[in-house]
Amino acid sequence: MSRPLDSRHLNGGQKLAVKYFIVAVILFFAQLVFGMLAGVQYLHPDFLHGVLDFNVNRMVHINAMIVWMLYGFIGSVYWFLEEESGREIVGLKLGNWGFWVLTAAVTVVVAVYLLVQTGPGNDFTRWFINEGREYIEAPRWADIGIVVVMLIFFYNVAATFIKGRWSGIAGVLTLDLVALAGLYLAGMFYVTNISIDQYWWWWVIHLWVEATWEVLVGCIMAWTLMHLLGVRRKIVETWLYIEVALMFGSGILGLGHHYFWIGSPEYWLAIGGFFSALEPIPLVAMVVHSIYDSGVHKLRNRNHPALAWVIAHAFGNFLGAGVWGFMHTLPQINLYTHGTQWTTSHGHLAFYGAYATINIAFFYLAVQQWRGNVWMGANLVGAWRWKWALTLLSVGVMGMTMALLIAGYEQSFIERAVGGSSWSAYFAAQTHPWFMESMAWRMVFGWITIAGFVLLAWDLLVIGKHETREAETLVEEPALVGG
Amino acid sequence: MIEPVALEHFFFFFFAAALVIFAALAYALSYSFSRLYRNKTLLYVAGLAYGVLILAVFWLSWLANLHGFWYALVGMMLFGYGVAPILIWRLSVATHD
Ligand code: HEM
Numbered sequence: 001m002s003r004p005l006d007s008r009h010l011n012g013g014q015k016l017a018v019k020y021f022i023v024a025v026i027l028f029f030a031q032l033v034f035g036m037l038a039g040v041q042y043l044h045p046d047f048l049h050g051v052l053d054f055n056v057n058r059m060v061h062i063n064a065m066i067v068w069m070l071y072g073f074i075g076s077v078y079w080f081l082e083e084e085s086g087r088e089i090v091g092l093k094l095g096n097w098g099f100w101v102l103t104a105a106v107t108v109v110v111a112v113y114l115l116v117q118t119g120p121g122n123d124f125t126r127w128f129i130n131e132g133r134e135y136i137e138a139p140r141w142a143d144i145g146i147v148v149v150m151l152i153f154f155y156n157v158a159a160t161f162i163k164g165r166w167s168g169i170a171g172v173l174t175l176d177l178v179a180l181a182g183l184y185l186a187g188m189f190y191v192t193n194i195s196i197d198q199y200w201w202w203w204v205i206h207l208w209v210e211a212t213w214e215v216l217v218g219c220i221m222a223w224t225l226m227h228l229l230g231v232r233r234k235i236v237e238t239w240l241y242i243e244v245a246l247m248f249g250s251g252i253l254g255l256g257h258h259y260f261w262i263g264s265p266e267y268w269l270a271i272g273g274f275f276s277a278l279e280p281i282p283l284v285a286m287v288v289h290s291i292y293d294s295g296v297h298k299l300r301n302r303n304h305p306a307l308a309w310v311i312a313h314a315f316g317n318f319l320g321a322g323v324w325g326f327m328h329t330l331p332q333i334n335l336y337t338h339g340t341q342w343t344t345s346h347g348h349l350a351f352y353g354a355y356a357t358i359n360i361a362f363f364y365l366a367v368q369q370w371r372g373n374v375w376m377g378a379n380l381v382g383a384w385r386w387k388w389a390l391t392l393l394s395v396g397v398m399g400m401t402m403a404l405l406i407a408g409y410e411q412s413f414i415e416r417a418v419g420g421s422s423w424s425a426y427f428a429a430q431t432h433p434w435f436m437e438s439m440a441w442r443m444v445f446g447w448i449t450i451a452g453f454v455l456l457a458w459d460l461l462v463i464g465k466h467e468t469r470e471a472e473t474l475v476e477e478p479a480l481v482g483g
Numbered sequence: 484m485i486e487p488v489a490l491e492h493f494f495f496f497f498f499a500a501a502l503v504i505f506a507a508l509a510y511a512l513s514y515s516f517s518r519l520y521r522n523k524t525l526l527y528v529a530g531l532a533y534g535v536l537i538l539a540v541f542w543l544s545w546l547a548n549l550h551g552f553w554y555a556l557v558g559m560m561l562f563g564y565g566v567a568p569i570l571i572w573r574l575s576v577a578t579h580d
């Protein structure tokens with residue numbers, strides 16, 4: 001006997017969410033493939049030279065990452081919107097249309113990246129080929145499309161909550177989406193002064209990952225904890241407010257840790273160092289809260305893989321953002337580590353630990369429902385698959401992180417502190433045996449990451465297929481009594 | 484405004500920085516478990532972890548030459564990492580019923 005994936009088990013928002021999740025997983029794979037290509041080029045600079053250059057592979061690698069994570073977030077919100085608001089999504093048709101427009105735009109943008117790899121930088125290329133700002137290189141026509149689709153998404157969220165039930169999660173989510181979309185505008189206009197350009201660009205990148213994305217994940221987590229473990233609404237919501245206060249309190253001015261060496265005024269050394277050094281506090285506070293949640297309540301866990309990935313998220317966020325971030329955030333050390341593989345080490349662990357994990361957790365929640373609320377608790381048939389996927393992905397990313405850390409340490413020593421950041425020291429550091437060996441190890445762990453991904457994708461397709469038991473249903477608290 | 488970390492202190496700097504955050508974690512963990520299980524011993528462990536945190540913060544501030552204005556950061560770290568777990572715990576209890 002087998003259970004098919006059947007969309008009759010899904011409400012309108014969830015059907016749309018599933019589409020977002022499918023594209024997210026495909027883009028996740030694209031991210032890994034282009035990461036591998038870029039990684040090989042560190043060892044064999046001639047590899048695909050003139051065909052697929054390093055800068056293109058790197059760009060596709062990190063753009064695919066941003067886009068798949070945003071797809072996952074949008075999907076997650078559409079997933080719980082109807083349940084949380086207690087009514088149908090107001091503009092589901094429009095939402096579907098937005099999905100196809102966005103996906104078509106992403107496809108065209110990537111195709112153009114690959115087809116037009118070199119050329120001048122002028123108004124035409126900014127509008128139609130590449131805007132040149134790391135992570136958000138999409139040309140301006142696509143920017144405008146993205147903003148339109150985000151407005152549709154925002155309309156759906158806000159209007160559905162307004163017409164249905166309002167809740168604490170709804171309030172935080174709606175405000176956070178205003179900030180998240182508004183910040184994107186800061187990365188859209190063009191100025192000729194590179195310092196000013198970088199100044200605004202960091203508003204998008206830093207204030208996304210260290211403020212608005214964290215809060216968005218906070219909303220998704222709040223809902224997930226109620227749904228997965230039966231944690232009480234009042235607790236998750238109060239916690240959410242505190243988290244917002246702590247995150248924004250340290251994260252907004254923590255922005256200054258990117259203004260140390262880009263030509264901004266000197267006072268940023270103090271502001272950036274001071275506030276960013278306090279950024280791990282909310283991450284530590286989360287630990288306290290989760291112990292309270294899991295200890296005081298008799299928690300029923302109805303989805304083992306999802307909970308395992310939620311735990312991976314808590315750890316990963318703490319380690320990647322908290323520990324790895326703190327280690328290089330004071331200007332006294334960032335002077336040497338800035339822009340070396342040290343940064344890349346932190347970037348990999350933080351993005352994987354904080355954001356890949358929570359998205360994957362949500363994929364598992366979705367798949368459970370999609371198969372008709374199938375059992376995903378103890379003694380699940382074929383549970384080895386998700387366990388190995390989690391292990392291989394995490395060992396792979398952690399291994400890459402350590403390899404990059406060693407390379408970055410060597411660079412900050414040889415290139416910066418000893419070599420005084422000269423042109424020749426720049427190359428001396430990158431031909432040093434420590435560096436080369438680290439780059440080789442990165443590839444080894446890259447393959448492990450890929451293996452983990454393959455298992456994950458396979459597992460998402462088949463988990464629960466041969467399971468006959470149903471998950472126990474959880475009675476959830478409504479958002480507002482009588483609302 | 485800043486006096487960079489000396490070359491020979493690089494390694495120890497990273498070590499001390501990681502130690503600050505891990506000590507903060509150990510403190511938060513042992514504090515909340517001591518509350519959860521009403522366990523006195525764990526409260527001593529929490530005190531010990533906070534002691535390590537203090538040492539690590541001072542070590543870090545010495546390695547990173549945190550003088551003048553930067554003393555404020557030392558104070559904020561000791562205060563923030565110390566008080567946050569207690570406040571969050573109180574808050575969780577208060578919202579429980
Ligand atoms: C989940 C949260 C976080 C993510 C996803 C993240 C990711 C990243 C990435 C990808 C970069 C590289 C940007 C570039 O291309 O230049 C970066 C830089 C940086 N991050 Fe984070 N980060 C997070 C949290 C933090 C926290 C909490 C801190 C501090 C405590 C921190 C400190 C830094 C610093 C100082 C840099 C600049 C490195 C340099 O000078 O080259 N990050 N982060």
Ligand code: HEM
Nearest residue numbers: 032035036038039058062343344347348351352356446449
């Ligand atoms: C198959 C595994 C992977 C390989 C081989 C790989 C390789 C690479 C390479 C070669 C770069 C360019 C670094 C540079 O400019 O020096 C890079 C950058 C980056 N990768 Fe990966 N990657 C992999 C997986 C991942 C994963 C799973 C994530 C996060 C979820 C990630 C996030 C990033 C980020 C944020 C950057 C930009 C970092 C920076 O600006 O310093 N990568 N990766």
Ligand SMILES: [Fe+2]
Nearest residue numbers: 206210255257
């Ligand atoms: Fe940042």
